[in-house]
Amino acid sequence: MAGVRSLHDAVADLVHDGDTVALEGFTHLIPFAAAHEIIRQGITDLTLARMTPDVIYDQLIGAGLVRKLIFSWGGNPGVGSLHRFRDAVENGWPRPLELDEHSHAGMANRYVAGASGLPFATLRGYRGSDLATRTDTVSTVTCPFTGEELAAVRALTPDVAIVHAQRADRAGNVQMWGLTGVQKEAVLASKRALVTVEEVVDALEPRPGAVVLPHWVLDAVSVVPGGAHPSYATGYSERDNAFYRAWDAIARDREAFTAWLDTEVKAAGATGTAEVSR
Amino acid sequence: MSEPAEDERTAAAAEPAAHGVTSDELMEVNAARALAGSRTCFVGIGLPSTAANLARATHEPDLVLIYESGTIGSRPTRLPLSIGDGELAETADAVVTVPEMFNYWLQGGRIDVGFLGAAQVDRFANVNTTVVSRGAGRPEARLPGAGGAPEIAANCRKVLLVLRHSRRGFVPALDFVTTMGHGSGPGDRAKYGMRGEGPAAVITDLGILRPDPATAELVLTETHPGVTVEQVRDATGWDLRVAPSVTTTAPPTEHELAALRALKAAGRKGRETS
Numbered sequence: 001m002a003g004v005r006s007l008h009d010a011v012a013d014l015v016h017d018g019d020t021v022a023l024e025g026f027t028h029l030i031p032f033a034a035a036h037e038i039i040r041q042g043i044t045d046l047t048l049a050r051m052t053p054d055v056i057y058d059q060l061i062g063a064g065l066v067r068k069l070i071f072s073w074g075g076n077p078g079v080g081s082l083h084r085f086r087d088a089v090e091n092g093w094p095r096p097l098e099l100d101e102h103s104h105a106g107m108a109n110r111y112v113a114g115a116s117g118l119p120f121a122t123l124r125g126y127r128g129s130d131l132a133t134r135t136d137t138v139s140t141v142t143c144p145f146t147g148e149e150l151a152a153v154r155a156l157t158p159d160v161a162i163v164h165a166q167r168a169d170r171a172g173n174v175q176m177w178g179l180t181g182v183q184k185e186a187v188l189a190s191k192r193a194l195v196t197v198e199e200v201v202d203a204l205e206p207r208p209g210a211v212v213l214p215h216w217v218l219d220a221v222s223v224v225p226g227g228a229h230p231s232y233a234t235g236y237s238e239r240d241n242a243f244y245r246a247w248d249a250i251a252r253d254r255e256a257f258t259a260w261l262d263t264e265v266k267a268a269g270a271t272g273t274a275e276v277s278r
Numbered sequence: 279m280s281e282p283a284e285d286e287r288t289a290a291a292a293e294p295a296a297h298g299v300t301s302d303e304l305m306e307v308n309a310a311r312a313l314a315g316s317r318t319c320f321v322g323i324g325l326p327s328t329a330a331n332l333a334r335a336t337h338e339p340d341l342v343l344i345y346e347s348g349t350i351g352s353r354p355t356r357l358p359l360s361i362g363d364g365e366l367a368e369t370a371d372a373v374v375t376v377p378e379m380f381n382y383w384l385q386g387g388r389i390d391v392g393f394l395g396a397a398q399v400d401r402f403a404n405v406n407t408t409v410v411s412r413g414a415g416r417p418e419a420r421l422p423g424a425g426g427a428p429e430i431a432a433n434c435r436k437v438l439l440v441l442r443h444s445r446r447g448f449v450p451a452l453d454f455v456t457t458m459g460h461g462s463g464p465g466d467r468a469k470y471g472m473r474g475e476g477p478a479a480v481i482t483d484l485g486i487l488r489p490d491p492a493t494a495e496l497v498l499t500e501t502h503p504g505v506t507v508e509q510v511r512d513a514t515g516w517d518l519r520v521a522p523s524v525t526t527t528a529p530p531t532e533h534e535l536a537a538l539r540a541l542k543a544a545g546r547k548g549r550e551t552s
Contacts, residue, residue, distance in 0.1 A: 026347050026376055027362025051376065052425075073425035077360035078323065081422070090417040101408070104346060105380040105429040112377050124385055127470040128458025129428045130408070148471065178367050179347045182376045209373055234364045241359055 003220060004172055004200060007227075010220035011037040014192045019159040020047040020070075022111075022190060023056065026181025027077050028234065031164040032056050033227035034196050036265045039063050049158055051107045051182055052077070055230070055247050058084040059265070061097060062257050068098040070156065072107040076251075079244050083251040093254065100135050106153045110137070111182050113155035114189025125151040161190035164228045165213070166235055167204060168197045172215035175204045178234030180211045192219045196227040198236045299530055301483040302442075304502040306332060306538055307530040309393075309440045309481040318342040319391045320384060320430050323361050325440045326393035328541065329481075331357060335537040344389060346426045348374045356544035380426065384433050387473050392434030396441045397421050400452050401495050401516050403439060403459030403477035403487075405431070411453040418453070427457040432470075436478040443482035448514040460494035484510045486527065487518075495519060500527050 015021060015038055023031050035056045038046075042065070048057055049070040054077055060066050062084030074085050088097035102110070109121035122141055132138040137154040163183040165176035174195045176183065187193045195213065200223055204212065215221075226233075230240035250260045309329030313319060314337060321330045321343050331354060334341045343352045347361040351371030358366050367373045374383070383389065398406040405427060409418040431437045437459070441447055459477040460466060467476050476494075480487040485501035498510055499521045511518045530538075 025362075027360045028347070028364070028367075071423065073423045075422035077362065081420075086420045089420045101423055103424040103428045104376070104426040105385065108377040108380050112381075123381070123429070124432065124471070124473075125429050127428070127432055127472060128404075128455065128461055128466070129424070130455045131424060131428065178364060179349070179362055179373065180375055181348065184375065185377060211375075232362055232364050234367065238364070239359060239362070 004168065004170070005220045005222055007034060007037050007196065007222040007224055008041075010194050010222050011041060011043070014194050014219055015043050015160050015162075017043055018045045019043075020049060021160045021162065022049040022156075022158040022186045023162045024050055024181060024183050024186040025164060025228070025231065026179055027052055027054065028179040028181065028232045029164045029176060029183070029228050030054070030056055030231035031162050031196055031227060032229060032231065033224045034162045034164070034194065034222075035060055036268070039065065039261070039265050049156055051104055053085065054082065055244065058082040058247070058251055059261065061085050061088050062094070062251065063261055064094040066097060067095070068100065070100040070102070070107075072102045072104045076244060076247060078241075079248055083248070084257060087254070100137055101131060102135065102138070102153070103129070103131060106138065106151070107156070108182055108185070110153045110156035111185035111189050113153070114157040115185045118155060120152045120154050122150040122152055125153075127151070156189055158186070158190040159192060161186040161193045162196070163187060163193075164196045164224075164233065166198050166233065168195070168200050168221045168223075169204050170200060170202065172218060172221045173204060174213040174215075174218065174221060175207065175210050176213075177207050177210040178232075184211050184213065187213055188217060193217065194220045194222065196222045196224040198225050198227070198233060199223065299535065301502070303530060303535065303538060304527070305440065305442070305481060305483040307534045308486060308502070308527050309438065310336060310534070312438050312479050312481055313338055313341060313391060313393070316341060316391045318344060318389045319393055320344045320346070320389045320426075320434055322394045322427075323358065324395050326395055326438075328357060328538075329440060330393055331541055332534070332538050335541060336534055342371075344379075344383065346376070346379060348376055348379050350374065350383065356547065357541055359545075380429060384426075384429055387433060389434045390436070392430035392437045392474070394427050394430060394437060394439055394457070396439055396447070398447055398449050398452055399439060399441065399459070399480060400449060402461060402463065403437075403480060403489060403496055404452055404455050404461065405439070405457040405459060406452040406454050408454040408456045424456050431457045431459065431474070431476065432472045433474060435474045437474065437476055439477055439480045441480070441482060443484040443510065443513045445513060445515040448516070450516040460489055464492070464494045466494075484513060490519070497521050498524060500525050502527050503529050
């Protein structure tokens with residue numbers, strides 16, 4: 001049952017050392033502020049899941065909080081490589097990073113299986129690809145009706161899902177729109193769920209194509225205006241493209257990254273985590 | 279979907295070609311032309327997105343652009359910054375979730391062309407976007423990974439690839455097969471039960487390669503104006519086969535160049551203001 005809570009308390013209650021955490025967002029509505037709160041609290045030994053790990057996962061990985069990454073595409077969208085991710089994979093800095101690597105279709109179906117309470121999902125996938133040789137969460141299954149051999153992907157059931165949305169009402173029902181990616185599936189696949197929102201409104205007016213997450217499938221809602229910055233939040237803010245471009249130089253260098261993390265995240269305290277007091 | 283990482287770009291990319299047309303523009307214009315007659319296109323970000331939007335702005339105004347972030351029928355007025363660009367959703371006929379996109383629309387066999395970029399290709403148009411070997415004793419260089427490509431290449435009716443031509447990109451053997459093109463030759467796609475016919479063309483900044491219908495091996499069929507066959511062979515990491523009569527691609531028209539440059543200028547403006 002969702003309560004509207006401060007981001008600090010919600011993260012402290014819901015995210016623990018060693019958890020598998022999915023901070024989802026298919027390059028839109030990315031929960032940057034919640035991830036920064038995880039960094040400030042030093043929650044570590046995490047397994048992170050996400051279809052499109054980008055700059056915020058680069059930050060968590062570079063901060064040394066991540067043991068393993070479950071993903072299908074890791075890059076700085078429209079800019080280039082994730083240098084902290086690469087440094088961890090290639091050189092083990094600041095710690096080795098184990099990978100469980102998939103295709104987008106496979107990852108999406110892993111969440112669907114998790115949300116559906118099934119042990120695995122099937123798809124026509126991974127055919128002719130070496131991907132299946134590097135993971136133990138892809139196998140095959142034979143269709144009992146046609147005999148066709150299909151890929152089977154293990155359900156993904158994170159301990160915690162964290163997503164950012166546009167609005168919640170006072171009961172904690174959440175509404176998101178625009179590109180909603182795989183967020184509903186990630187929330188429903190996870191044992192616990194935290195949603196940060198741009199604002200709380202008295203009533204959620206219906207919107208075409210919007211996804212509504214009822215308060216009773218969520219554990220906490222925190223009001224964090226700009227909580228997806230620098231990514232897009234349709235209806236609220238555009239992508240801060242200058243930041244994505246600047247990130248390339250910051251992340252390229254270990255010292256520059258560490259200094260950035262210290263001043264911009266760790267020393268920033270609760271900045272940008274405004275909450276509604278009720 | 280693999281977006282072009284900075285270090286994939288070749289230094290030659292921005293060199294002007296004949297008549298003030300850059301080699302990149304020759305690649306982009308010819309990539310757009312390759313969509314002639316197509317109705318629906320699953321669009322990778324980066325070069326494929328430039329090509330697909332140029333096709334829509336010129337000879338295929340009704341081309342349905344489909345982006346893996348969930349947009350169907352996007353009509354962006356500028357090149358999107360990423361697949362999460364709100365412009366793609368706001369101008370789309372429909373916006374669906376990512377599982378729906380991959381399961382119903384792609385796996386359902388509803389899309390004509392998959393347009394992909396690549397870090398590395400081999401002679402059978404198999405693609406690597408995962409890891410590149412740097413030699414014994416050195417760790418593999420990490421690339422972004424598969425994204426949607428393996429299933430896009432398997433399930434679209436045909437596949438187009440676009441990338442800049444270099445020995446680093448056109449390699450004798452892939453270090454990792456992320457996405458199967460024609461496997462190890464004819465019959466491999468059927469063996470894997472793939473619905474689509476696979477890569478039909480690889481468009482580069484030097485010319486166009488197409489699979490030999492008999493062997494499925496890529497053959498140089500066209501060079502861009504001012505490019506020699508030897509240049510293309512030199513930029514290819516294997517002994518590239520050459521068609522008996524290599525033709526020259528038609529120079530970009532004024533209309534194509536103007537449309538391409540307008541799309542890019544609008545994209546730059548979008549970047550500055552966002």
